[in-house]
Amino acid sequence: MVLKIYGYNMSTCTRLVALICKEKEIPYELVTINLAKGEHKNPEYLKTQPFGQVPYIDDDGFILYESRAIARYLIKKYPNQGTTGLVPVDPKKEALFEQAASVEVSHFNSHAGPLMFEKLFKARTGGTTDQVKAAEHLKNLEAKLDVYEIILGKQKYLAGDEVTLADLQHLPFGSMLFLAKHGDVIEKRTNVARWWKDISNRPAWLAVKDGA
Numbered sequence: 001m002v003l004k005i006y007g008y009n010m011s012t013c014t015r016l017v018a019l020i021c022k023e024k025e026i027p028y029e030l031v032t033i034n035l036a037k038g039e040h041k042n043p044e045y046l047k048t049q050p051f052g053q054v055p056y057i058d059d060d061g062f063i064l065y066e067s068r069a070i071a072r073y074l075i076k077k078y079p080n081q082g083t084t085g086l087v088p089v090d091p092k093k094e095a096l097f098e099q100a101a102s103v104e105v106s107h108f109n110s111h112a113g114p115l116m117f118e119k120l121f122k123a124r125t126g127g128t129t130d131q132v133k134a135a136e137h138l139k140n141l142e143a144k145l146d147v148y149e150i151i152l153g154k155q156k157y158l159a160g161d162e163v164t165l166a167d168l169q170h171l172p173f174g175s176m177l178f179l180a181k182h183g184d185v186i187e188k189r190t191n192v193a194r195w196w197k198d199i200s201n202r203p204a205w206l207a208v209k210d211g212a
């Protein structure tokens with residue numbers, strides 16, 4: 001049975017899973033859960049994804065949610081297919097990958113996510129941007145990207161000189177920064193800009209960035 005992604009094409013987390021499918025050359029079917037219509041809060045949906053969020057996958061009856069967990073599962077299930085090495089197996093390389101993956105969650109997503117919530121998602125759902133909160137998230141994100149600039153001045157990618165899932169995890173929200181006219185936070189930092197140009201031009205991302 002073809003892998004099913006229950007998600008929404010505008011959702012950043014759905015895009016991460018679709019991106020990994022493209023990288024690993026895994027055929028998939030996107031089953032749309034329309035967030036705008038609240039389908040992710042239906043009692044029937046909550047039986048499978050109890051947090052009422054997208055995405056989850058159905059891999060021949062195996063159900064899994066949380067986009068980063070899904071990405072790791074697919075990468076490990078198909079080690080020799082498509083792009084290899086996205087989650088390294090050597091213990092030290094894997095530890096550096098884990099460090100970089102944690103950096104994305106703790107230092108990037110935790111600021112870029114709420115910033116995009118204020119600047120894009122609220123506007124799309126008829127809300128009003130809280131400019132004070134948005135400015136605070138932007139300031140925090142900039143401070144973290146100053147550290148990225150130092151790291152990426154010493155190595156090509158966040159976990160070393162090979163691309164890993166940790167880099168790719170930045171693509172969905174990183175692209176939204178440009179949509180929200182905050183792409184300068186990436187472009188004005190030489191090493192961050194070089195890294196961003198590299199990862200954002202990967203064919204797999206170009207295939208999903210405008211819709212999963």
Ligand SMILES: N[C@@H](CCC(=O)N[C@@H](CS)C(=O)NCC(=O)O)C(=O)O
Binds near residue numbers: 013014035040052055
């Ligand atoms: N940590 C979860 C986050 C999932 C998430 O926040 N999904 C969003 C769409 S990108 C969603 O379903 N939002 C609707 C809601 O939370 O009610 C993951 O990575 O899968």
